[in-house]
Amino acid sequence: MPNDPKNASGADGRRAALFLAGVGIFWIVATFVGRQLGLSQRTRALFDLIALAGFVWALWMTYGIWRSRQNDEG
Numbered sequence: 001m002p003n004d005p006k007n008a009s010g011a012d013g014r015r016a017a018l019f020l021a022g023v024g025i026f027w028i029v030a031t032f033v034g035r036q037l038g039l040s041q042r043t044r045a046l047f048d049l050i051a052l053a054g055f056v057w058a059l060w061m062t063y064g065i066w067r068s069r070q071n072d073e074g
Contacts (some may be wrong), residue, residue: 007067016061023054
């Protein structure tokens with residue numbers, strides 16, 4: 001069934017998981033590259049803030065999935 005809510009919820013969960021993993025990898029790589037290139041603390045802090053925003057967005061996505069599942073259950 002193409003409009004099955006469980007399939008949509010599963011796809012949303014996979015999307016959130018991949019996004020979260022991507023943000024984590026970005027943060028690790030940005031920290032490593034920033035240290036190797038000798039970037040300023042200000043630039044490295046910008047990458048940290050971008051990663052923090054990504055983690056907050058992933059949390060928001062997860063909250064949305066949880067709310068949709070609560071609404072589907074009744």
